[in-house]
Amino acid sequence: xxxxxxxxxxxxxxxxxxxxxxxxxxxxxxxxxxxxxxxxxxxxxxxxxxxxxxxxxxxxxxxxxxxxxxxxxxxxxxxxxxxxxxxxxxxxxxxxxxxxxxxxxxxxxxxxxxxxxxxxxxxxxxxxxxxxxxxxxxxxxxxxxxxxxxxxxxxxxxxxxxxxxxxxxxxxxxxxxxxxxxxxxxxxxxxxxxxxxxxxxxxxxxxxxxxxxxxxxxxxxxxxxxxxxxxxxxxxxxxxxxxxxxxxxxxxxxxxxxx
Amino acid sequence: xxxxxxxxxxxxxxxxxxxxxxxxxxxxxxxxxxxxxxxxxxxxxxxxxxxxxxxxxxxxxxxxxxxxxxxxxxxxxxxxxxxxxxxxxxxxxxxxxxxxxxxxxxxxxxxxxxxxxxxxxxxxxxxxxxxxxxxxxxxxxxxxxxxxxxxxxxxxxxxxxxxxxxxxxxxxxxxxxxxxxxxxxxxxxxxxxxxxxxxxxxxxxxxxxxxxxxxxxxxxxxxxxxxxxxxxxxxxxxxxxxxxxxxxxxxxxxxxxxxxxxxxxxxxxx
Numbered sequence: 001x002x003x004x005x006x007x008x009x010x011x012x013x014x015x016x017x018x019x020x021x022x023x024x025x026x027x028x029x030x031x032x033x034x035x036x037x038x039x040x041x042x043x044x045x046x047x048x049x050x051x052x053x054x055x056x057x058x059x060x061x062x063x064x065x066x067x068x069x070x071x072x073x074x075x076x077x078x079x080x081x082x083x084x085x086x087x088x089x090x091x092x093x094x095x096x097x098x099x100x101x102x103x104x105x106x107x108x109x110x111x112x113x114x115x116x117x118x119x120x121x122x123x124x125x126x127x128x129x130x131x132x133x134x135x136x137x138x139x140x141x142x143x144x145x146x147x148x149x150x151x152x153x154x155x156x157x158x159x160x161x162x163x164x165x166x167x168x169x170x171x172x173x174x175x176x177x178x179x180x181x182x183x184x185x186x187x188x189x190x191x192x193x194x195x196x197x198x199x200x201x202x203x204x205x206x207x208x209x210x211x212x213x214x215x216x217x218x219x220x221x222x223x224x225x226x227x228x229x230x231x232x233x234x235x236x237x238x239x240x241x242x243x244x245x246x247x248x249x250x251x252x253x254x255x256x257x258x259x
Numbered sequence: 260x261x262x263x264x265x266x267x268x269x270x271x272x273x274x275x276x277x278x279x280x281x282x283x284x285x286x287x288x289x290x291x292x293x294x295x296x297x298x299x300x301x302x303x304x305x306x307x308x309x310x311x312x313x314x315x316x317x318x319x320x321x322x323x324x325x326x327x328x329x330x331x332x333x334x335x336x337x338x339x340x341x342x343x344x345x346x347x348x349x350x351x352x353x354x355x356x357x358x359x360x361x362x363x364x365x366x367x368x369x370x371x372x373x374x375x376x377x378x379x380x381x382x383x384x385x386x387x388x389x390x391x392x393x394x395x396x397x398x399x400x401x402x403x404x405x406x407x408x409x410x411x412x413x414x415x416x417x418x419x420x421x422x423x424x425x426x427x428x429x430x431x432x433x434x435x436x437x438x439x440x441x442x443x444x445x446x447x448x449x450x451x452x453x454x455x456x457x458x459x460x461x462x463x464x465x466x467x468x469x470x471x472x473x474x475x476x477x478x479x480x481x482x483x484x485x486x487x488x489x490x491x492x493x494x495x496x497x498x499x500x501x502x503x504x505x506x507x508x509x510x511x512x513x514x515x516x517x518x519x520x521x522x523x524x525x526x527x528x529x
Contacts, residue, residue, distance in 0.1 A: 152350040155320050160364035160415060161340035170363070174354050251354045251395065 039221040044228070047221045061229060064206040065237075067123065067198065068191045071130020075191075076184050078131070079138030083180065086139065087146025088172060104136040109197035116202055126198040126206075133194040134187040141183025145176030177252040181245055185238065192234045207233075263293035264331065264419060264451040265317060271325035272312055285476040286312050290326070292470055292479060294419075299445065299452040301466035303459065303508070309477025310455045314423050317453065318344050330419065340364060343412030343450075347424040349404035351396040357407045358383070358392035364415040378414050385444060386410040402433040406440070413444070420452045426461070435493065438464055446490055459508055463501060464491060471508060473515055481511055 007013060023041055030040035051057035086093040086100075108129045119125035149172050157171050199208030211226035245253070270290035276283040286309040294300045304310045315321040317328050319338035328335040330342065338344075351360045358379060365375035383389055386406045396404055405425055412420065426434040438461065445452065456462050462469045469483040483504060487495050495501055 150350075152346050152348055153352060155318070155338065156344065156346065156350040157352075157363070157367070158320075158338035159318060159340065159342060159344040160411065161367040162363075163367070166367055170367075171352065174352070177354075 036218060036220050039224055044221050044224045048225045048228070051222075051225060057225065057229065059205055060207050060210045060226070061233060064195050064199065064208065064230075065233065067126045067206065068130055068188075068195055068237075070123075071127040072134050072184070072188055072191045074127070075131040075134025075187065076138050076180075079135040079183070079187075080142055080180050082135070083139040083142025083183075084146060084168075084173065084176065087143040087176070088168065093143070100136055100139060103132075104140070107197075108133045108194040109200075112197055112201055115198075121202045126195075126203065129194055129198040130191045133190045134184075137187040137190060138180060138183040141186070142176055142180045145179025146172055148179070149175045174252055177249055181249065185241060188238060188241065189234065192230055195230075263329075264296050265294040265453070266329040266332075267292050267313070267317065267326075268329065269326035270313065270316060270323050270328070272309070272316065272321070273324045287323075288476040288478050290477070290479060292482075294451050294453055297449045297451055298467040299454055299465050301462035301469045302453065302455045302472060303462040303469050304457065304472030304477065305474055306457055308472045308474045310472055311423055312477065314344075314421050314453065314455055318342055318421050340368065340415045341417055342419045342421055343415060343417040345405070345408050345412055345420065345422045345425045347427050349396060349401075349408045351404060351407055351411070353396050356393050356395055357388060357399065357403075357410075360396070360407055361411045361414055364411060368415065375414075379410075382410045382414045385447070386413070387440070400433075401429050402437060405429065405437060409441075409444070413448070418450055420450045422452060422454045424455055424457065427456070427458075434461075439492065441465065442489075442491060459505060460496065463487075463504055463508075464495065469508070471511060480515070483508060 026041050030038050030043075035043055048057070082096070086096055111129060111132060115125040115128050119128050153171050153175065154167055157167055162170060195206065196208035196211055199206040200212050203209040207226050207230050211223050211230075214220070214222035214226065267290055270287055272285075272287040274284045274286055290313060292300070302310045302313060312321065316323050317330075317335060319335050319342070322336075335342075351357075352363065355363065358376075361379040361382065362372075362375040365378055366372075370378070383392060386409055388403070388406055388410060391399060391403060391407075394403075396407065399407065408425070426437045429437060442465065454462070454465055463485055466485050469485060471480045471483070472478065473480045485504060487498070487500055
């Protein structure tokens with residue numbers, strides 16, 4: 001006999017309950033303070049709707065999304081081959097590893113000014129920061145993928161007549177796919193964190209710009225709108241990416257079921 | 260010795276010193292044997308006695324410290340499709356279906372897809388994999404995984420099979436089925452087989468000859484000839500000849516002082 005499901009086992013119910021409690025707490029907190037200190041959900045929602053209506057919010061989202069996706073795609077495009085080469089060739093790994101280990105601890109915000117000086121006021125300086133934040137995570141994950149290739153797969157392929165190049169394209173690369181996809185997902189998160197620093201200076205649009213300039217006018221509720229938009233946008237982009245992985249690269253993820 | 264398919268000549272292997280063993284580990288000492296055309300040679304020994312190292316050297320995965328391996332008179336220096344290897348873990352590529360795994364070899368050898376598929380089809384039937392072509396390895400049982408592993412090697416039509424405890428992880432019943440299957444396939448295409456096992460019954464049931472190895476360093480203690488009639492089926496385990504050879508091997512093993520890591524599986528009596 002199947003046991004009656006308890007109410008707390010229904011995932012949608014739990015989500016709804018969680019959101020309800022969250023907003024309840026928010027209202028409660030907001031009602032005890034001024035809107036400047038902590039705006040209520042209702043106020044934030046009204047500003048949100050206004051910004052959607054006059055199109056300004058979409059403008060911010062559009063440009064931020066463009067910068068994030070461009071930087072993320074280019075960063076992954078650089079990080080994956082670098083990671084594959086570093087993982088596969090010891091010489092390359094030893095040559096580049098010190099820099100990877102050095103730069104990955106330096107947050108992108110440290111490079112905001114330098115990026116402006118080097119790449120100018122335009123889009124490039126922002127995109128470069130996103131590339132910077134993407135590349136190390138993708139590279140390190142790809143290296144980990146190459147290093148954890150099952151040696152039996154390589155030996156088996158060699159005994160079936162595979163050459164060095166075949167081993168790379170037919171064994172190492174496919175085994176690495178789950179790792180590099182994980183690296184890309186993590187990098188996407190970092191790109192969203194970096195966009196705010198990237199748009200801090202010398203931007204006239206973008207969610208980071210919105211959050212940062214609202215500070216100057218003490219428009220706390222607009223900061224809230226920016227933050228919430230970033231969170232929702234990140235959630236959606238990640239969901240789309242996961243859906244795409246599921247559609248296109250599913251067989252490579254069976255790798256995990258083996259272990 | 261003209262008919263020796265594989266000639267293992269004075270093989271020694273010492274592993275480099277590591278954190279675990281400062282002086283290095285002597286894995287193999289003075290290994291000499293040959294595998295004749297079309298025979299099944301079983302290498303029987305406890306876990307950790309270096310039998311897999313012997314196989315790895317013949318396969319070309321590892322280099323010996325001394326000595327060499329001749330395959331068809333030519334010294335082995337790297338892996339190649341003339342020596343098909345079947346591992347204890349199936350070793351199939353998890354992102355490829357059974358069929359895609361089987362045509363991997365022909366593809367690597369530059370064969371056209373239609374030709375590869377035709378070859379694959381032939382061995383899929385021989386090994387009994389019909390209907391499972393489009394399954395991914397993780398969707399198959401252990402026995403079926405090993406069938407695919409055997410098929411993907413046979414499709415290259417190697418003259419030599421190197422089998423490293425291929426049925427060691429299967430349950431007893433599946434293992435018995437696979438042993439019969441292997442003998443059946445062997446009767447049909449007659450490859451020379453090096454079969455590594457720690458299971459005495461398996462070695463007697465399959466082998467033409469059995470080499471018994473000792474532990475640390477791995478050495479060949481004795482050779483046994485198995486004169487049981489072929490084709491064999493499971494009736495054979497109840498014959499006197501079978502029990503006699505089993506008794507001899509057990510006596511040999513008993514006479515050798517063994518440490519705990521050198522236990523041989525001898526509990527399965529037909």
